[in-house]
Amino acid sequence: MKGVQRALWQWLDQRLHLEPLAEALWQNLRKVVPPHVNWLFTLGATLAALLAAQVGTGVLLMAYYKPSAAQAHHSIEHLSYEVPLGWFIRSLHAWGSHLIVGLALLHLIHVYVYGGYKKPRELTWVSGVLLLALLLGFGLSGYLLPWDQVAYWATVVVTQSADSVPLAGPWLRRFLIGADEVSDPTLGRFFVVHVILLPLGLLGLMGLHLLLVRWLGISPLGRADEPAPDSEALRQRGGHPFVPYHLLKDLAAVWVGLGVLCTLALLWPSPVGEPADPLVTPLGIKPDWYFLPPYQLLKYVPEAVGVLIPPLFFLLLLLLPFLDRSPERHPRGRSRAMAAGVLVAACLLLLGVLGHLSETTRTILGITYHFDILGWPSHAGGKAAP
Ligand code: HEM
Structure with a gap:
């Protein structure tokens, strides 16, 4: 087997000259990781694995889902009750969305606490915030697809708030839902956004994010204006090379993450709701948990102000590395x-x-x-x- 592998590698290398690339990759994977890197730093790898699983279950669901107001709900019933293991794939996808957003928020908090967004990792942070925006977009567009009462009316509530955006409000709402009311064209739009536009953006941004993470390495805890310690200095302080030590830790965390996902999907399968009925408004309809803060905020402040706060908050988050210019990374030196x-x-x-x-x-x-x-x-x- 080894002989076949070597022959195949030589064949490829003679044509594509891959040896220098493989050598650079190996050097990068052997870089020593700072000693403070603990289990919390496995959140990123677990996220990446859950996203890969999410794409896989999403592709399987697409084989049965029909994106039209007349057929969507029936296709979900067929998938959940008749297709072998359809209920499980659907539940994996639904629970995956909650775990992914939850882990992305934990990862963001962790990077914030350790000052991982400071020079030279500003672009890693910016790509991360854009990734988070895409994940929320997945949540919003995916919520409508089952076309049940909760999905329908939660989308009505969320998209109605777009109406209050100063000047462009009504136009923006129509652009979002493709009609005067949430209806068949809305489902078509949300489907295209969910299965084509957002996955394309996710692929590009995740590639960039992971490339930057590997290129720059994990940030040390020292000040951002001091030269980064090299591998030898990190080794002397107790650091280990990424391969095999940290890679094994990442794989263990991924294993646990996927285990939690399967357990949740097995124990609490996704229910099939009542079909959407635009004439019957159910009581107490709410968006998914991660949209609850902006949804609730709209009840306390005038709508025209409330709808502008979440985008402004995101803008501040995006610009954080350029606003917080102090070079200190350690949380103890950053009390404010x-x-x-x-x-x-x-x-x-x-x-x-x-x-x-x-x-x-x-x-x-x-x-x-x-x-x-x-x-x-x-x-x-x-x-x-x-
Ligand atoms: C799709 C979601 C994401 C994936 C797959 C991902 C993946 C990763 C991985 C594997 C790492 C290295 C290990 C670690 O620190 O956990 C990392 C580091 C980092 N991530 Fe993410 N991430 C995602 C979202 C985010 C978000 C939402 C932010 C912040 C807004 C962010 C900002 C960063 C930064 C600044 C680092 C470097 C930390 C350092 O060097 O100390 N990432 N990410």
Whole structure:
């Protein structure tokens, strides 16, 4: 077998002169990684693996899904009840979307805390923020595809807010949904965005992101204005080469990530909802959990202001490496950046929780509360029956 491999390699090398490329790749993979790199640094590799699985399950779903208002819901029923393992592939894809967005947010927080966005990794950060925007775009466009009541009305709620964008609002909403109301043309648009435009963008941006990560290596904890330590210096401080040490850690984390995904899909398969009915508005319709903070924000501030806050927030995130110019990377030397990060995370979390609770009735410690549209609780009757 080894002989065949060597002969094949020689055949390719004689034609394409691959030897220098293979040597450079090997040198890169043997680079020593800074000693502070722990299990949290496996989040990126786990994300990449889950995204690959997501593309795989998405391609399988496409073999059965029909992107028209008349057939979409029926094709989901057929896939879930009749196609062998169709329910499992669908559930893997649905749970995959939640895990991917969750891991991307954790990865962002981790990079922020370790100052990984500072010079010379500004472009790695920018490509990461754009990747996050694409992931949210996948979430928004994919939510509508089952064409059930929740999918339909959540899309109505989210796209209605586009109406409030100053000056271009009504035009923007029509551009998004391709008609006056969410209907067949909307499904066609969202499908094309979900299965063609976003995957193309994802492929390009992920290639760039991973190339930059390998090219620049993981950032050391020292100041960004000091020269980066070379492999020998890192080895003396207790660092290990990426191959095999960190690669094995990455593979172990990927294994756990895929295991969690399969377990979730097996234990909680995706339900099939009621078919979309534009004439019947169900109560308490909400977008996916990661859109809850901007959705809830719109209830507290005038819509024209509320719709501008999320894009502005993204712009600030994109420009972060150029706004925060302090060379310090260690979280202990960046108390103001840490405080700002905690404040933003707390606001997003609070809005998310209020959004989740709003318009529901819950029994907490034996007392029943009704949470109004703003998420404020009011006493809804005495103690619940035990
Ligand atoms: C599709 C999603 C993404 C994938 C597949 C991905 C993949 C990776 C991988 C494999 C690493 C190296 C190991 C690690 O630090 O975990 C990394 C590092 C990095 N990522 Fe991501 N990432 C993604 C999204 C993001 C996002 C949303 C951001 C931030 C907005 C980001 C910013 C960075 C930065 C700045 C580094 C360098 C960190 C350092 O050198 O200390 N990435 N990414």
